[in-house]
Amino acid sequence: MQFDLLGVLFGFAFFYPIVMSLFWMAGGIYYYLRRERHAAGPEDLPAMSTTPMVSILVPCHNEGACIDETIASLVAQRYPDFEIIAIDDGSTDDTGARLDALAAMHANMRVIHLDRNLGKANALRMGTLASRSEYLVCIDGDALLHPNATQWLVSHLTSGPRVGAVTGNPRIRNRSTLLGKMQVGEFSSIIGMIKRAQRSYGRIFTVSGVISAFRKTALHRVGYWSDDMVTEDIDVSWRLQIDHWDIRYEPNALAYILMPETFRGLWRQRLRWARGGVEVITRHAKSLNAWRRRRMWGVVFEYLLSVVWAYVMLLSIVLWLLSYFFDIPPGLQTGGLIPRWHGVVLGVTCLLQFAISMIIDRRYERGIGWNYFWIIWYPLAYWMLSLLTTIVAVPKTLFSKSRGIATWTSPDRGYR
Structure with missing residues (x-):
């Protein structure tokens, strides 16, 4: 009996997103039933036996338009x-002057001025070395932190000596375009669900760079953030977990963030994320061979499957296009890309995942169900975006020369 490799690959292209969606739903529901259903909400403060001092780090580069409201949200922390x-x-706008003015108003605020742009990783490291606390909360310069978020994050760090980091729950606040509205559903039904599932089986692919907390001792053991990685948050997450530190997800730690609302800005952001994934795989793959690091294998396997799926989908698209110009053998025919019964199954599965995630997430955001209509466009828009960024990121990362320090580039923050 002849082995039909292409048939297996095309079957994988169809079943992979369905199986992963079911896996994420199962993990998300398990996490919800075990940790969220009867727990306090974001408007409540978690109980803590002690409340040690916390250092909140805000790395900034050209954040003059946002920094005042960001600092205002930090000053209002109920901790x-x-x-x-x-x-x-190394900001070139009025960020430095605004920070100095804010520091003069708030006794618990300090400002570190770096004379040139050396990247977010270096800024975080400088802030860590200047901090007076073992516990660090790190937030981007354009994000707004919920008043209770610091205590929710630190409650995990103080709960056990092996908790090295905690990732929070980013919420989109700019929703004036279709891209913005779809990202509201994405962060709820995709990113939030994935983090719940990954936390359920023990390892998280990455903390959210926009809102996370760290134990300084853990960062010191792994060498802090790497300044030569495109995504320092993915890299430090992997190095902490390889060193056997636990990373937790806290959905009650809310941060309201700005996201790209143009195709160009979204492409640049997601390509950077995709390159970050390839970088950590290539850098840390050899260190994961040991049996004592087996808990990372699930995260690696999940990521590698997503890369294989992207290239299988590329092959399917190429063969489908060629079929319009050439007579290709039956074994190479894809049957077309127009959704049929399998497209209906995939669509229903996606809508079920979106519905479950929004039921879980309604405690964190009122009226989130209104975004259900916009999320139906997600498979077409974002799966294609994920596919293309992965296809571009792999060769771009593998064959690019070392670029040295990864410096800041101002992101597209959408329409406000």
């Missing part, structure tokens, strides 16, 4: 003892 350290990383 008894904290300091704010803003790191101005």
Whole structure:
């Protein structure tokens, strides 16, 4: 009996997103039933036996338009003892002057001025070295932190000596375009669901760079953030977990963020994310061979499957296009890309995942169900975007020369 390799690949292209969606739903539901259903909400404060001092780090580069409201959200934290350290990383706008003015108004705020752009990783490292606390909360310069978020994050760090980091729950606040509205559903039904599922089986692919907390001892053991990685948050997440530190997900730690609302800005952001994934795989793959690091294998396997799926889909698209111009053998025919019964199954599965995630997430955001209509466009828009960025990122990362320090580039923050 002849082995039909292409048939297997085309079957994989169809079944992969369905199986992963079911896997994420199962993990998300398990996490919800075990950790969220009867737990306190974001408007409540978690119980803590002690409330040690916390250092809130805000790395900034050209954040003059956003930094005032960001610092205002930090000053309003309902935590008894904290300091704010803003790191101005070679900004060319009025960020430095605004930070100095804010520091003069708030006694618990300090500003570090770096004379040139050396990247977010370096800014975070400088802030960590200047901090006075073992516990660090790191937030981007354009994000707004919920008043209770610091205590929710730190409650995990103080709950056990092996908790090295905690990732929060980013919420989209700019929703004036279709891209913005779809991202509301994406962060709820895709990113939030994936983090719940990954937390259920023990390892998280990455903390959210926009809102996360760290134990300084853990960062010191792994060498802090790497300044030569495109995505320092993915890299530090992997190095912490390879060193056997636990990373947790706290959905009650809310941060309201700005996201791209143009195709160009979204492409640049997602390509950077895709390259970050390829970088950590190539850098840390050899260190994961040991049996004692087996808990990372699930995350690696999940990521590698997503890369294989992207290239199988590319092959399917190429063969489908060629069939319009050439007579290709039956074994190479894809049957077309127009959704049929399998497209209906895939669509129903996606809508079920979206519905479950929004039921879970309604405690964190009122009226989120209104975004259900916009999320139906997600498979077409974002799966294609994910596919293309992965296809571009793999060769771009593998065959590019070392670029040295990864410096800041101002992102597209959408229409406000």
